[in-house]
Amino acid sequence: MEVKVSVKGIPRVVCGVTEETTCQDMVLVLAQSLRQPGRYALQEKFKDFERCMTPDERLLETLKKYGEQAKEVQLSLQHGGVSAWDEMDESSKVRTCMKYDPPYGGNHCFKRFVGKK
Numbered sequence: 001m002e003v004k005v006s007v008k009g010i011p012r013v014v015c016g017v018t019e020e021t022t023c024q025d026m027v028l029v030l031a032q033s034l035r036q037p038g039r040y041a042l043q044e045k046f047k048d049f050e051r052c053m054t055p056d057e058r059l060l061e062t063l064k065k066y067g068e069q070a071k072e073v074q075l076s077l078q079h080g081g082v083s084a085w086d087e088m089d090e091s092s093k094v095r096t097c098m099k100y101d102p103p104y105g106g107n108h109c110f111k112r113f114v115g116k117k
Contacts, residue, residue: 006076024055
């Protein structure tokens with residue numbers, strides 16, 4: 001399945017999303033496409049509701065909860081600054097952000113399959 005995610009205001013499509021694909025899988029693929037180290041989180045927005053998704057959350061499972069309105073859910077990759085990260089308590093860090101330090105310069109293809117095969 002393909003899922004749209006806004007990255008720096010630009011819509012991106014991640015292919016190969018399966019029932020096993022986690023938010024962490026999505027964040028890693030998207031962060032690698034940016035080739036910019038830092039802390040990232042996947043944000044879910046639906047009407048007036050907005051939250052950072054947890055790393056181990058199954059993306060399709062969450063979207064299915066919206067039923068017919070799933071197409072209205074907006075996903076975006078959030079890049080957190082160092083000062084914001086330092087101000088968070090430890091439990092918030094674990095639940096909302098994932099760190100990406102690209103191995104070997106982060107030279108990876110963006111449009112690739114994610115999740116377990």
